[in-house]
Amino acid sequence: MKRILFALICSLAIMNTQGASRDADWKAVTEAAEKGLPRTAVERLQPIIDQCLAEKAWAEAVKAIALRLTYEGQVEGNKPEEKITRMADEISKAPPEIVPILTAVQAHWYWQYFQQNRWRFMRRTATAEAPGNDFTTWDL
Template identity: 50%
Template sequence: MVRALTAAVVLGGMVALIVLPRQVKGAPDAATTKALEEAMRKGQPKTALEILEPILARALKYRNYPRAIKLTGQKIALEGIIQGNKPEEKIVRLQAEIAKAPKEMQPVMEAVLANWYWHFFQQNRWRFMQRTATAQPPGDDILSWDLPRILAEIDGHFTTALAAERQLKKIPVAEYDPLLEKGNVPDTYRPTLYDFVAFEALSFYAAGEQAGSRAEDAFDLQSDSPVFATTDEFVKWQVQTTDSESVTVKAVKLYQDLMQFHRRDRDQAA
């Protein structure tokens, strides 16, 4: 198993604050951490939120972005508990937080948002699978969306996150330890944040539900395509299709970029 987003980030869940070493800039002192954990344990979201907000502000001040993203997820979870705990409202709050977040945080937050949408879909799959498309374009209310609409939304957030590839490729995945649960394989399999986000997107593109929103001119891989050829041939392959939104094509292009990115790596695990 490779790394995954922590439960607090994937679900916007209310979890105990992880204590960082005192030498880490932006880390709260022991008394503050204890007070926050105590408020959470006692089910006092308003008190916990009052304690958490200065901790988040401090993390932002010291540019401790991994911790700030996790704290933002906890903040949204606490606000949700106070105001009714509706998952769709947590998504709206995260979108608002992304809009005002430092640009360095936004790509990863977009990936988190994609995961929140995906989790919301999985919890309400039957609604989306049974809903038929209408002539009117869907509005902003996620509860009224059909299957193609929510899949397109998730894809859009992964695409936005991956558009920052130059930034993400420079960040070792280990720098985001506060945000990511360690798996049982070494980080050489996903050495950078770009690798992590790319494989999150690839997992989404491979989901069986994608078949429910295929276009009439949907692109299909053929047995004689370069996907089964040499690395050089595959990387140079330019897919020709009229299906501009094909998740298969997007997956092919992501694999091409990943292979090109790691082509000269000494360790070829990635």
């Protein structure tokens, strides 16, 4: 799970060629994460996101958004469903250039959620009503 997310983030970082001016900012984010300070990492990521979106550094913006949502999830209790719903909010306000990759990241997070909670889904019975937007209550 973490390996796939790490590989995705690394590949996005490699594709980006304009990130040299933000190396110090990324280093501060990494240091905060290594010290176990996810809230500080979130605070340091927001200026990076704003700058990347302004400069149209899409790959780096996606990386920063995904990391910010991951760290926000850690602060809020490490619930994967929170991360997924926050990504939906980000997708709704994201520039069209990054919507497809954000959607792919969200799909990966859905898959991880399903794999971790497969036993719950398997035990549920079908409902008579159409499923709502709350994916945590869906059945198979």
